[in-house]
Amino acid sequence: MSRNAAELQKTAAAHLWGHFSPLAAGDGAELEIIERGEGCYVWDQHGRRYLDGLSGLFTVQVGHGRTELAEAAGKQAAELAYFPIWTYAHPAAIELAGRLAALAPGDLNRVFFTTGGSEAVESAWKLARQYFKAIGQPGRYKVISRDIAYHGTSMGALAITGIPSMRAPFEPLVPGAFHVANTNRYRCDLCAHAPACTLSCADDIERTILQEGPESVAAVFLEPVQNAGGCFTPPEGYFARVREICDRYGVLLVSDEVICAFGRLGTWFGCERIGYQPDMITMAKGLTSGYSPLGGVMVSDKIAAPFLEPDNTFMHGITFAGHPVSCAVALANLDLFERDDVLGNVMAHEAEFRAALATLEDLPWVGEIRGMGYFYAIELVRDKETKAEFEGAEAERLLRTLLSPRLFELGLICRADDRGDPVIQLSPPLIAGPEQFDEIVGIIRQALTESMEAL
Numbered sequence: 001m002s003r004n005a006a007e008l009q010k011t012a013a014a015h016l017w018g019h020f021s022p023l024a025a026g027d028g029a030e031l032e033i034i035e036r037g038e039g040c041y042v043w044d045q046h047g048r049r050y051l052d053g054l055s056g057l058f059t060v061q062v063g064h065g066r067t068e069l070a071e072a073a074g075k076q077a078a079e080l081a082y083f084p085i086w087t088y089a090h091p092a093a094i095e096l097a098g099r100l101a102a103l104a105p106g107d108l109n110r111v112f113f114t115t116g117g118s119e120a121v122e123s124a125w126k127l128a129r130q131y132f133k134a135i136g137q138p139g140r141y142k143v144i145s146r147d148i149a150y151h152g153t154s155m156g157a158l159a160i161t162g163i164p165s166m167r168a169p170f171e172p173l174v175p176g177a178f179h180v181a182n183t184n185r186y187r188c189d190l191c192a193h194a195p196a197c198t199l200s201c202a203d204d205i206e207r208t209i210l211q212e213g214p215e216s217v218a219a220v221f222l223e224p225v226q227n228a229g230g231c232f233t234p235p236e237g238y239f240a241r242v243r244e245i246c247d248r249y250g251v252l253l254v255s256d257e258v259i260c261a262f263g264r265l266g267t268w269f270g271c272e273r274i275g276y277q278p279d280m281i282t283m284a285k286g287l288t289s290g291y292s293p294l295g296g297v298m299v300s301d302k303i304a305a306p307f308l309e310p311d312n313t314f315m316h317g318i319t320f321a322g323h324p325v326s327c328a329v330a331l332a333n334l335d336l337f338e339r340d341d342v343l344g345n346v347m348a349h350e351a352e353f354r355a356a357l358a359t360l361e362d363l364p365w366v367g368e369i370r371g372m373g374y375f376y377a378i379e380l381v382r383d384k385e386t387k388a389e390f391e392g393a394e395a396e397r398l399l400r401t402l403l404s405p406r407l408f409e410l411g412l413i414c415r416a417d418d419r420g421d422p423v424i425q426l427s428p429p430l431i432a433g434p435e436q437f438d439e440i441v442g443i444i445r446q447a448l449t450e451s452m453e454a455l
Contacts, residue, residue: 005045008033032408037064040429040436042413051439053414055429058227058259058375059290062336063429069291069332076328085113085322092327099334100298103268106277107301112314113322114295117258117284118152121221124254124280124297125156126316128218131252134306140218144208144251146182148420150228151221151256160221163228163419178212180204183232186368186379187387187421197235206245214249219279222253224260224270230377230423231370239276252279252303258295262286263337263430265373266346273372279303289333294326342430346373349433356437357426360445365452374432378424378444390422394455398422402451412443424448 012031017023033045040063042052055061062069076092083090097111112127114120125143132140143160145151151160158167159177167173181190181201190200209217220242226232246253255278260270262283267273269281280303284295307314320326337343350373357369357376367381380398382388390398399416403424407414415425424444428436 005033008045039063039065040432048411050408050411050413051428051436051443053412053426053428053440055427056290057285058264058427059285061263061286061289061430062333062340062342063289063431066289066291066336068336069289069329072328072332073292073325076325080324082320083324084319086317090322090324090327092324092331093322096327096330099331100296103334104281104298105269105272108278108281108298109301110299110304112297112299112316113327114284114297114318115293115320115323115326116295117282118154118157119318119321120258120282120284120295120297121152121157121160121256122154123316123318124221124282125160125219127280127297127299127303127314128252128254130314130316131303131306132218134309134312137215137250139215140250142176142178142212142217143219143221144178144180144205144217145221146226147179148182148184148229149179149221149223149226150419152258166419178208180208182226182229183234183238184229184420185235186370197238199235199237199241201235202238202241202245205242206249209245209249209251214251217249217251219252219254220246221256223256224265224274225372225375227259227425228417229420230379230417230425231372231375233370233372234274239271239274243276246279254278254280254282256282258282258284259286259375259427263343263346263373264375264427266343266350268343287333288326288329289336291333292323292326292329293320294323294330296321340431345433346430349437350374352434353432353437356434356441359441360448363445363448365448371426374428374430376426378426380422380424380448395422398451398455402454403447406447406451407443410443410447412440412447414440414444 034042035045036043040052041049043049080090085093100111101109112123114123129141145160145162147162149162151157156174159173162179181204183201191198205220255271257270265273271278279300281298288294306312360366364384365380367379367384369378371377382390395418399418399422404416417423417425
């Protein structure tokens, strides 16, 4: 290790507080420091190369090291490094808003910018609440989301998040959030024994609306493909039923696409791929491919209409939302999508990605492989026939002690996750192809086989 690397380790141990990470490294373990990236790969402080099978954090859509995006950031910073969009505006935010409105489905013609996904979800809930006050329905403040679903870490977004262990340290949370069944057909306790899905998971939303009183419910927050728990895809007809329920009771449908937008499922927005029209879309991550922080909420004309009245201002704002540099990067990122046909690459290779992962199904610990586009999860089981789960200390040892470190040692960055049943999550850059798929599968097979033997 170089002197510089040693100093970085020392400084990090003394001063850096990582996110969702233990503050103290266990057993004097060295912190992994990633120094540079190119394409689908990154390199650490020792010069070791890793396939970025998670796109950083479902984010680096066009790959690492794209000088076009760095140059766009530098050009904008030299011209206008910062100015708020409170009262004022700047060209990059205006142009980006127009471009996103042209890409978004239906009448989603307004963009409220944020700096990230949690802020986008928080903003959407606040907007829904003020919207209903503006149209004379002040009692509507509650929201519904799904079990195990992750929607962010700010206090409102955390209340919407359906992962109890993440909420518990911060309770009491913002009141009014309720959680319903998700679309995990593999372990469904509503219709698992039926020959096909009965859409009881969608009907659970209606049951909750009626239980709470339709006059009190403002919005339903759903991801096109649910991330936490492992890429739960919706059954046929699910979103059509949800849209019908929301319309029946006057509830807004928010499509949380912080992960699923900008090509992750092969389309600009995930709702397009699945075929439903939301009232709002929350977005972040892939909007800039992670080269600069930016998020936002796409808003329908119906929701924007009351705020066109001169005395009805949305009382919400964020200092760095719609930052000029971030907006310039987003515009350059969209240019790359179009020039390189990034969406086309995902759709052209989706089946090959799924087929490569399917070769792992011969392993006795692979229970189910699910997902779409470049967004997949592999659920791990103790017994394939009975679907017996890894639980407690055994699951912790498998994921944290054995599998995660071994995947990294073999050169693959992905997520071995236990927010629900243990899964391996994969979300490679959207420029990946068969070479990367084979590398991913080879490493997972070796790491999983060795870890299970050790377990």
